[in-house]
Amino acid sequence: MSPPDPLRHLEAELAKLAADGLLRLEPRVEDLVGDGLGPVIACSNDYLGYGAEPWPGAANPATPSGSGASRLVSGEHLEHRLAERALAGWLGADDALLFSSGYAANVGAVSALTGPGDVVVSDALNHASLIDGCRLSGATVVVAAHLDAGAIERALEASRGARRRWVVTESYFSMDGDTPDLERLRAACSALDAALVVDEAHALGVFGPAGAGRCAEHGVKPDVLIGTMGKALGLQGAFVAGPAAVRSWLWNRARSFVFSTGVSPVLANAVSSRVARTAGDELGRARLRAAEHAMRDELRRLDVQVVSDDGPVLPVLVGDARAAVDLSQRFFSYGVKVQAIRPPTVPLGSSRLRITATAALTGDRLDRVLAAFGRVWG
Numbered sequence: 001m002s003p004p005d006p007l008r009h010l011e012a013e014l015a016k017l018a019a020d021g022l023l024r025l026e027p028r029v030e031d032l033v034g035d036g037l038g039p040v041i042a043c044s045n046d047y048l049g050y051g052a053e054p055w056p057g058a059a060n061p062a063t064p065s066g067s068g069a070s071r072l073v074s075g076e077h078l079e080h081r082l083a084e085r086a087l088a089g090w091l092g093a094d095d096a097l098l099f100s101s102g103y104a105a106n107v108g109a110v111s112a113l114t115g116p117g118d119v120v121v122s123d124a125l126n127h128a129s130l131i132d133g134c135r136l137s138g139a140t141v142v143v144a145a146h147l148d149a150g151a152i153e154r155a156l157e158a159s160r161g162a163r164r165r166w167v168v169t170e171s172y173f174s175m176d177g178d179t180p181d182l183e184r185l186r187a188a189c190s191a192l193d194a195a196l197v198v199d200e201a202h203a204l205g206v207f208g209p210a211g212a213g214r215c216a217e218h219g220v221k222p223d224v225l226i227g228t229m230g231k232a233l234g235l236q237g238a239f240v241a242g243p244a245a246v247r248s249w250l251w252n253r254a255r256s257f258v259f260s261t262g263v264s265p266v267l268a269n270a271v272s273s274r275v276a277r278t279a280g281d282e283l284g285r286a287r288l289r290a291a292e293h294a295m296r297d298e299l300r301r302l303d304v305q306v307v308s309d310d311g312p313v314l315p316v317l318v319g320d321a322r323a324a325v326d327l328s329q330r331f332f333s334y335g336v337k338v339q340a341i342r343p344p345t346v347p348l349g350s351s352r353l354r355i356t357a358t359a360a361l362t363g364d365r366l367d368r369v370l371a372a373f374g375r376v377w378g
């Protein structure tokens with residue numbers, strides 16, 4: 001499958017940067033030797049030299065605790081490349097690029113990939129980081145009603161004259177626990193030469209074969225996939241996965257990557273091992289499903305309406321912001337933390353309780369949650 005127009009354009013832009021002597025190339029892997037045989041680093045920000053020291057107790061004693069600088073300066077370490085290859089291998093992408101957070105990944109990727117003259121069709125309930133990336137990009141943003149694939153198709157049709165077209169969506173919305181029609185979005189993008197950007201923050205580790213997410217579950221290959229390590233992987237940071245040209249472009253142009261310290265090599269090592277663990281953790285996913293089903297069953301028994309009908313996100317719509325906070329406080333008084341989510345995180349009048357199942361909710365802990373449901377709503 002040849003890449004859509006927006007990605008073909010990246011290849012041309014990268015060639016132009018190279019011709020002008022402006023392409024920033026990352027160090028070759030063989031130059032990233034961490035045993036004192038590499039160059040003496042004389043351009044880092046590791047002023048007291050702590051970053052170069054291993055972190056006590058780290059699994060690999062040779063791993064420096066800090067990267068010391070942006071990866072474009074001197075912060076590139078072998079551990080970054082290994083983590084990125086592990087992530088790309090897991091998700092069947094060509095490559096990946098680590099960011100310090102999902103917020104940074106989304107703002108950086110969307111604003112670097114799209115620009116003035118482009119049309120970005122964005123789901124109305126996309127995460128703030130995607131919205132901010134759209135705003136920063138200078139592209140024309142068409143906000144499509146939540147999960148409305150028809151509205152997205154119409155917006156793509158109506159923007160045939162645009163320089164380039166993009167569709168940006170989450171794959172499992174964290175506030176509503178619902179999923180767009182990914183097959184239909186893929187088909188629409190392919191038919192109209194648009195690029196599909198999918199944020200899988202809440203789906204990785206949870207859905208799909210080997211926990212590879214909702215796109216994998218639906219047999220859909222997005223052009224750009226964003227994932228975080230702060231959710232199911234239980235760490236911190238994020239990545240953008242996709243074709244090599246996307247990675248090179250972000251390496252050169254994503255401001256939240258270029259102008260930010262590379263993630264700690266200790267974290268990068270942890271990412272590699274968590275990817276392997278997550279991919280193989282069918283037992284963890286089974287425990288997660290068991291908690292989800294027990295919680296859904298109890299809420300159903302109590303006649304409490306849950307917004308979603310699958311996955312670990314079980315939002316209970318309250319409406320009024322104060323009522324949501326009151327309920328949250330009642331849960332707290334029963335020893336259970338359930339956060340009230342209010343505008344502007346969610347639309348006006350749709351305050352809710354954020355309830356999520358996790359694999360850690362077993363035995364007494366799960367019983368305590370189910371008992372609190374009964375005390376609040378019984």
Ligand SMILES: Cc1ncc(COP(=O)(O)O)c(C=O)c1O
Pocket residue numbers: 101102103104106127129170174199201202228229230236237238
């Ligand atoms: C869909 C989505 N994308 C991105 C992020 C941001 O990720 P991070 O917490 O790593 O900044 C979040 C976090 O809540 C999210 O829900």
